[in-house]
Amino acid sequence: MSAVLKPVATAPLVEVHDLAKTFDVSAPWLNRVVERKPRQFVHAVDGISFSIQRGKTLALVGESGCGKSTVARLLVGLYAPTQGRVEFDGVDTATTFKSKDALALRRRMQMIFQDPYASLNPRWKVADIVGEPLKEHGLLQHASGTGARADKDEMKARVAQLLQSVGLAAADVEKFPHQFSGGQRQRISIARALATQPEFLVCDEPTSALDVSVQAQVLNIMKDLQRKQGLTYLFISHNLAVVRHVSDQVGVMYLGRIVELADKGDLFARPRHPYTRMLLDAIPDIHMSGRARTPVQGEVPNPLNPPSGCSFHPRCPHANARCKAERPALKLFGGALIACHGVEEGRI
Amino acid sequence: MPNALLEVRNLRVEFPTRRGTLVALDDISFEIAPGEILGVVGESGAGKSLTGAAIIGLLDPPGRVASGEIRFDGRRIDNLPYEEMRKVRGRQIGAIFQDPLTSLNPLYTVGRQLVETIMTHLPVTNDEARKRAIRLLEETGIPAAEARIDQYPHQFSGGMRQRVVIALALAAEPRLIVADEPTTALDVSIQAQIISLLKRLCKDHGAAVMLVTHDMGVIAETCDRVAVMYAGRIAEIGPVHDVIHVPAHPYTVGLMGSIPAMDEDRERLLQIDGAMPRLTAIPTGCAFNPRCPRVFERCKVERPELLPAGSTRAACWLHAPALREAA
Numbered sequence: 001m002s003a004v005l006k007p008v009a010t011a012p013l014v015e016v017h018d019l020a021k022t023f024d025v026s027a028p029w030l031n032r033v034v035e036r037k038p039r040q041f042v043h044a045v046d047g048i049s050f051s052i053q054r055g056k057t058l059a060l061v062g063e064s065g066c067g068k069s070t071v072a073r074l075l076v077g078l079y080a081p082t083q084g085r086v087e088f089d090g091v092d093t094a095t096t097f098k099s100k101d102a103l104a105l106r107r108r109m110q111m112i113f114q115d116p117y118a119s120l121n122p123r124w125k126v127a128d129i130v131g132e133p134l135k136e137h138g139l140l141q142h143a144s145g146t147g148a149r150a151d152k153d154e155m156k157a158r159v160a161q162l163l164q165s166v167g168l169a170a171a172d173v174e175k176f177p178h179q180f181s182g183g184q185r186q187r188i189s190i191a192r193a194l195a196t197q198p199e200f201l202v203c204d205e206p207t208s209a210l211d212v213s214v215q216a217q218v219l220n221i222m223k224d225l226q227r228k229q230g231l232t233y234l235f236i237s238h239n240l241a242v243v244r245h246v247s248d249q250v251g252v253m254y255l256g257r258i259v260e261l262a263d264k265g266d267l268f269a270r271p272r273h274p275y276t277r278m279l280l281d282a283i284p285d286i287h288m289s290g291r292a293r294t295p296v297q298g299e300v301p302n303p304l305n306p307p308s309g310c311s312f313h314p315r316c317p318h319a320n321a322r323c324k325a326e327r328p329a330l331k332l333f334g335g336a337l338i339a340c341h342g343v344e345e346g347r348i
Numbered sequence: 349m350p351n352a353l354l355e356v357r358n359l360r361v362e363f364p365t366r367r368g369t370l371v372a373l374d375d376i377s378f379e380i381a382p383g384e385i386l387g388v389v390g391e392s393g394a395g396k397s398l399t400g401a402a403i404i405g406l407l408d409p410p411g412r413v414a415s416g417e418i419r420f421d422g423r424r425i426d427n428l429p430y431e432e433m434r435k436v437r438g439r440q441i442g443a444i445f446q447d448p449l450t451s452l453n454p455l456y457t458v459g460r461q462l463v464e465t466i467m468t469h470l471p472v473t474n475d476e477a478r479k480r481a482i483r484l485l486e487e488t489g490i491p492a493a494e495a496r497i498d499q500y501p502h503q504f505s506g507g508m509r510q511r512v513v514i515a516l517a518l519a520a521e522p523r524l525i526v527a528d529e530p531t532t533a534l535d536v537s538i539q540a541q542i543i544s545l546l547k548r549l550c551k552d553h554g555a556a557v558m559l560v561t562h563d564m565g566v567i568a569e570t571c572d573r574v575a576v577m578y579a580g581r582i583a584e585i586g587p588v589h590d591v592i593h594v595p596a597h598p599y600t601v602g603l604m605g606s607i608p609a610m611d612e613d614r615e616r617l618l619q620i621d622g623a624m625p626r627l628t629a630i631p632t633g634c635a636f637n638p639r640c641p642r643v644f645e646r647c648k649v650e651r652p653e654l655l656p657a658g659s660t661r662a663a664c665w666l667h668a669p670a671l672r673e674a675a
Contacts, residue, residue, distance in 0.1 A: 063535040181623040182392075211391035211562065216606035216617035223616065238536060245608035245617065268610070282540040283610060284565030286592065299507050299538060 011090060012051035013200060013232045014075065019084035021045040021070050025304070042303050044070040046256035047084065049330070052249075054199075057226070057233040059247035059264075061240060061279070063300050067256040068236045072204045075234060076111050077102075088200070107137050110193035114205035116185035120177040126188055127173035130159045133195040162191040166221055183214030187221065194225070202234045207242060219246060240283055244268055252276045255303055255311040262336035272338050274316045274348065310341065318342045352379035353556050354403065354524055358416035359426075361395075361402055363627075365410070370627045372398050372411065373580050377654075380524065385550070385557040387571035387588065389564060389603075391624055394577040396560045400526045402426070403558070404443050405433040420524070439469040442517035442555070444546075446529035448509035452501040458485075458512050459497035462519055469520035484515040487552075489545060507538035514546060518553055525550060528560045543570055564607055568592055576600050579624055579635035586660025596657035597664045599636050634665065642666060 026032060026039040045067045052058045060068045073079045075086055077097045086093045088109065096105045110133075113119040120129055134140055140154050160170035166187040177185055186206060193201055206222070207215040223246065225231055237243050243250055244264060251261045252275060260273040271277045298315040301307055310328050313319040320341075328339040342348035361373040373395045380386045388396045401407050403418055405425065418426040425436055437443070445451045453461060462481035466472060472480065478497075485493035488511040501509055510530065517525055530546065531539040547570055550557050559571060567574050568588060575585040576597065584597040595601045605618025622639045625631060631638055637647040646665045657667040 063537060183623060212564070213391060213603055213606045213620045214623065216608075216619040217621070219608070220616050220619055239608075240536070241608040241610050244610060245614075278537060280610075282536045284540070284543070284563065284569045286565045286568045286607065286609070297541075299505050300535065 013054045013089055014052040014234070015087040016048065016050050016071075016075070017085045017087070018047050018049055019045060019071070019074060019086060020047050020082050021067075021074055021079055022082045040304060043256050043306070044303070045074065048251075048253075048256075048258045049084075050251055050258065050261060052200075052232055052234060054232055055226070055230045056248040057235050057246055058249045058251060059235040059237060059243040060251045060253055060258075061237060061243050062253035063238060063279075065255075065300055065303055066253040068253050069204050071253075072111065072202045072234065072236050076109055076202050077106070078111075103137060107139075107196040108198050109200040109202065110196060110198040111202045111204065112186075112189050112193050112206045115209050116182055116189055117177075117209070119189055120185055122177050124176070125173065126163070126175055126177070127156065127159050129177070129188060130162055130173075130192050130195055131155050133192060134158060137196050139196060158195070159191075162195055163188075165194065165225070166191045167217070181214070182210050183217055186210060186218050190218075190221065190225075194229075197229075198231070200232045200234070202236075204236045205238070206235075208237065208239070215242070222246065240279060252279065255301065255306050257311070257339065258330060258337070259312065259339050260336060261330065262338075266336055272333065272336060272343050272348065273340050274318055274342065275312050278315070310339070316342075318348050320347075351381065352419075353382045353384075353421060354380040354558070355419040355422075356399075356403070356416070357419070359399070359402060359418065360414045360416050361398055361407065361411055362414040363411050367628075371414075371580060371630075372627060373402065375653075376416070376580075376582055378575055378582065378585060380556050380558060382523065383551075383554055383556055384573065385547070385559060385571045387567035387574040388558060388560045388577060389562060389567050389574060390577035391562060391603075393579075393624055393627075395580040396562075396577050397528050399577070400443075400528045400558060400560050404437055404441055404526050406437075406443075435469075438465060438522065439520045440522050440524065442520070442522035442525040444510075444513055444517045444525060444527040444530045446532050448506060448513050448533065449501065451513050452509060452516075454501050457498050457500055458504070462497070462512075462516060465516055465519040481515075481519070484519060485512070487518075487549060488512070488515045489541075490515075506534055507541065510534060510538075510542055511545065514542075514549065518549060518555070521553060522555060524556045524558065526558045526560070529562070530559070531566060532561070532563070539566075546570075564592070564604070576603065579630055580627070581635065581663060582654065583636065583664075584657075584660055584662040585654065586658075590659045594658060594660075596660050596662035596667060597636075598640050598642050598666070600662075602639075602641075634663070 021044050023042045023044055025042050027037045031037055060071060062068050074081055077093060081094060096102060134155060140151055159173055163170060163172055168187055207218050210218060235246055247264050250264055250267045251258045254275050260276045271280050307314050309325050310323045313323040322341050328341050330337045330339045333343055356376055356378050359373055359376040363370040363372055376399060388399060390396045402413055413426045417424055420440060459481055463477040466477040466480055482493050482497055485497060490496055490508060490511055531542050534542060543566055561567060571588050574588045574591050576583045578599050584591060584600045591600060595604055602618060602620035608617060620639050625635060633649050634647045634652050637643045652663045652665045654661040654663050655667040
């Protein structure tokens with residue numbers, strides 16, 4: 001499974017082309033007929049493209065409702081894309097998920113969810129939670145024939161090993177999720193995700209439900225695992241400080257689109273898109289450097305009825321007539337991809 | 349401190365349960381001066397929200413103030429009868445809660461809720477109350493306040509609702525506002541708006557604030573002093589700048605180090621191993637001793653009180669006078 005054996009080791013592990021997902025949120029049929037309500041659609045993800053190199057971390061940031069979790073679900077196949085393609089290791093995932101190779105592909109990508117209280121079955125012991133992927137994917141050597149006894153022993157050993165890799169004790173296998181704290185539960189879900197020895201982990205706000213000191217523990221574990229096992233991460237978060245700590249590349253999303261995609265160093269040192277600047281400006285400054293903050297007016301618009309042109313224009317201090325009429329495309333400016341007329345025209 | 353607006357002395361809050369009494373807050377003492385903003389920070393379960401609830405007299409049963417006292421403007425308020433406390437709450441002490449949706453009544457218009465609050469506490473007519481309500485909404489930055497006053501909470505976005513809640517808290521010109529995680533449910537860009545609004549309005553109205561939050565950044569930008577809580581006690585209290593830059597308690601040091609910073613690169617974050625103890629299993633001595641990197645014998649047997657440590661006060665034996673002299 002090592003990347004060296006692949007013919008093109010430098011090709012990105014994950015490539016996303018013009019990916020979109022539309023949800024039908026129309027009123028029920030009867031209401032549409034009687035009250036003459038139109039059909040309604042939410043463009044949760046509206047044509048985004050990016051790629052993730054092996055062993056690297058791409059972070060997607062944005063406020064609630066910007067479509068970042070939908071991207072996560074599209075990537076692991078929990079949603080089928082309305083438009084566009086996701087390529088994993090050169091293979092189109094949408095067709096693979098429908099074929100008999102689906103299980104093999106799923107084994108290679110796993111997901112960590114936000115809420116460690118909701119993502120673990122409260123009636124299962126840790127041994128069963130972490131062991132399930134092993135069983136499901138037939139990853140035990142004795143899976144066929146040689147007897148349930150050997151099977152059980154091997155499973156126990158593997159689960160214990162997985163728990164130890166995330167800093168839990170092997171003896172914890174006999175416990176139920178309620179006997180753990182939030183941070184420990186999130187480690188259990190990381191252990192579960194690692195059970196199939198995946199190459200790609202999609203982490204949807206993995207530390208948002210945790211306290212800072214516990215968040216630090218989980219982030220450290222995730223970084224250690226990446227270094228040791230060469231994992232590739234898609235890391236979704238609304239917390240820019242966390243993103244800055246874990247990522248190599250950052251994509252900033254606003255209403256279903258990527259507005260800026262750049263290397264971490266660039267993005268934080270020289271944010272170009274007005275929305276990125278606004279997000280960076282909005283973070284409370286713990287060191288009280290006395291930096292002047294300009295609280296941006298307005299809120300995220302209703303995604304059912306997004307503004308014309310650049311969807312950020314009602315809140316943007318640099319908006320002009322063109323921004324209201326024409327939707328900017330993501331273009332390369334000095335190493336960063338930015339979707340902004342202002343940057344293109346050199347106004348910003 | 350004779351001129352303190354709020355004075356909390358040795359507050360202890362207990363929850364009697366069938367399996368014994370849980371001590372949720374133990375020996376909490378602090379004061380808030382008029383117009384001052386005190387931040388209360390800590391991890392979930394540290395008792396910060398409970399401290400706020402005890403002050404506004406809204407402890408959920410069976411929780412009760414077991415000992416100690418809370419004085420507001422010199423008058424003891426922790427033992428007031430329910431009806432008496434109702435007059436203090438809202439009029440003298442306003443409250444802002446975390447979730448702006450559940451703190452507004454979905455069946456009444458925003459205006460009706462504001463007018464009701466104003467008329468309950470102030471001797472004004474209905475018309476005057478309405479005018480005042482519109483002015484409050486304008487002050488909190490709600491556009492077209494005159495039209496929006498007759499709308500229902502569901503017609504407002506999250507950030508706008510929290511503005512309404514702030515308007516409600518300020519309606520009767522209270523002298524203290526207890527704000528419990530007022531920005532936690534909001535997006536970052538809205539968070540900054542709400543924090544600067546809260547800060548400005550409280551200054552304009554001369555209200556003191558007790559700001560409960562787990563976000564150190566919010567504390568740094570907003571507060572004058574900060575109390576760091578751990579396992580139902582205050583671990584460290586002092587001026588914000590000093591607590592952040594020269595923390596005296598090992599827990600505060602760990603807490604600060606575990607926050608990913610925006611202006612420095614570190615491969616690993618500083619982490620405090622383990623987790624905060626449950627209320628049923630608070631260790632003897634200092635509650636932080638099993639996780640403390642600088643623990644020594646005395647920490648395991650004797651519980652430290654708040655001791656002067658530089659410009660702050662910390663509940664840590666490292667700052668015991670005898671030890672400091674020896675060092």
